[in-house]
Amino acid sequence: MESEINLTEDEKDCLQELMNVAYGSATAAITEILDAFAKLSIPKIQIINSNELKSYLSNELDLEVEHLVSLQQINGSISGENMFVIDKQSAINIAYKFGLEEDEIDDNEISDIVLEITNILSSSTISKLAENMDTNVSFSAPTIKSLTSINQLNNLSITKYKKVIIISTELKFEDLNINAELFILTTDNSILYIKEKLNKILDSL
């Protein structure tokens, strides 16, 4: 079973295309909602072993400064989690962008905004992807944590899954100093489901 939880070159290419399109819509959505020019970098797709997830993330994220992490569950045939990571200062900058005044900005407000962005990103990227794959997903309300060490992400002990797809992208705003990353994590069954769908699409071409 394990050898099947992998994407072939063609499947990867196809998924990459679908993600590109999805992220394109997401970028537009953000730009419209936030009224600021956003840029989502081209999504990087990787499949790694689930026991490597923690070390992968601790390499990717520079946790020297305080970060906020929000996690949102994805339900449906594509199931998994969205993980949005942003450093505190960037989050504050986004708060300004949302039209908040300096004295209105406190930890609660910032968290709320990060949660909103997570929601926006999930809805636009994954919904789009699901749409292109001809399937439906729904999202649970996102939760938020303050992160100073990778060990705080306790729910990363996903040892019951063998593999994880990581679709990662960077969110940058043109006129602001905002840096954030979005990780979409899906697991074994979803990967197989995605494979199936991708192959359907490939066959039709």
Next chain:
Amino acid sequence: MNFNTNKFDIICNTLDNGIILINKNLEVKFWNRWLEIRTGINSSNIIGKNLIDFYPNLDSKKLIRKITTALKLNSSTFYTPQISKFLLNIELGKITDRVFDNMQQSITITPFDLEEELVIIYIYDITIISEINYQLNEIKEEVEEKNEKLKLLLDTTMDAIILFKDDLIIDCNKVAIELFNYNSKDELLNKDLKKLIINKKILEKINDKPIEANILREDKSSFKALINIKDTLIKSQVFKILTIVDISEIKRKENLLAEQSKLAAMGEMIGNIAHQWRQPLNIISITASGARIKKELGILSDESLSDSLKQISYTTEHLSETIDVFKDFLKENKEKSLFNLSHNIKNNLSLIETILKENNIQIHLDLDNDIYIYNFSNEFTQAIINILHNANDAIKNNLNNNDTKIIKISTRQEKHKAIIEIIDNAGGINQNIIKKVFEPYFTTKHKYQGTGLGLYVSHKIIKMSMKGTISVSNKKFIFEDKAYKGAYFKITLTAN
């Protein structure tokens, strides 16, 4: 959009959640029964009106933003309970056990009609869950605080403490990690008890009293320690607690102490030798000079010469004997031997007789000449000499030149025990320190006499090496019809 269908009305009004149909401008289009009951606002009163009119404190900016987002995305947005405690301020009717004054709510905003810009706000009452969460948090904080305190306690103690379950290490304090030369707790966790304490005999010996043992580390270094193991029951599971105190420092000091005391004893001995020899050397010198002068004067008779030479010979022999006794004393006694108690004591006296004579100390002996002891003779000598030195110093300090100065030594045998008693008349040892005289002075900060080590060494020799007993007390005694008081030492050894 006809939403007055009976079926949906029934569902909406029996659902255990709040349902508001509202537009981007916060005008309410539908207000379900759940809300009517809980807010006391009738549906007919609020429909068509603005939500803000009824809830002026509501953050309208935020709500409008969320509604707009939901519509633009055509997807749900949320108010996260972690951040926002409630949207509508609904007071709780609970009287007992209150944590919150208002209903805690989870809110979902779902797009309903994109063209008409309508959304549905779902309100979920999560007060109970929030309360449980709150209480759990409180308990968690309490536990964390207790944990911190415990950790502090365990890490400040000097003992290494290691906890075992099924003979595997499950926890330990900082001292344990450092003591075994490891870098982190992880290196110790899950190690087997038998791998940590390699010497099985140690494990067998420990029974509730701590024992001294040599512990071997993984890196082949070792240290002397005081070690104890206790079994304990936690929730009907057996755990072992191992405590280790590193006494290598103490041992080192002890050895140093022993060496120092030996050197001190030697120093004193050399002083004694010098003392002892002065007189005999004097005699030899005078005798030789005398004979020479007589010769020069022509009055040296054969007899006179013979006497002088005899005297010199005799004195030289005496000197030689002294050297032998001293040499024996300085030799380390590795073997036990059978020796005569009286003989030994008399030899001891000869070693320090000059000093005693100088101070005019009378020695009174009451010795049983038939007592034999199988033990370390030189060590015994050292022990007795130290006691005698002490008596000498005490007399020197406490008595005047004209006073009678006495040291009484007596020996007797009771069944299998040889009893040696030494008493002086220097007035006795101060009550404050008499209990401590066998301790080395630098631990008790008292300097009884001399280097403060003499009695400590005597005690160590009698008790540890010779396996006998020694005690001290202040005692009165009668000598030549007079009453005196002084320090009384009683030594008990096994006799042959």
Next chain:
Amino acid sequence: MKILVTDDSKMARKMVIKTLNEDIEENLEIFEAQNGQEALDLYKEISPTIVFLDLTMPVMDGFTALEKIKEFDNNARVVIISADIQKNSMDKVLKLGAFDFVKKPIDSTKMKQIFEKIK
């Protein structure tokens, strides 16, 4: 009719080609390029009727390729097909002389529309 389809993703190219084959009745000769540079070189060689061009590509991106192709042939018909559909980008390519700007994935209606425009 010669058509040039440019995208660094094989999948993306295939999707465009599929739509072309399904919805366009004309006889089409389809050429593929993987990046802006290849597109430019091929354009110079075969002078296609329409160029379909992606924006994000390695070696030479869509914006640059568009500019260069227009430089070479002012009448070139370049249709930008991209996932990046921000107004910003749209304005930029239209300014550079793009024939049209289409959001990925291109559907039959839009495809037909484009061919209508050519006639």
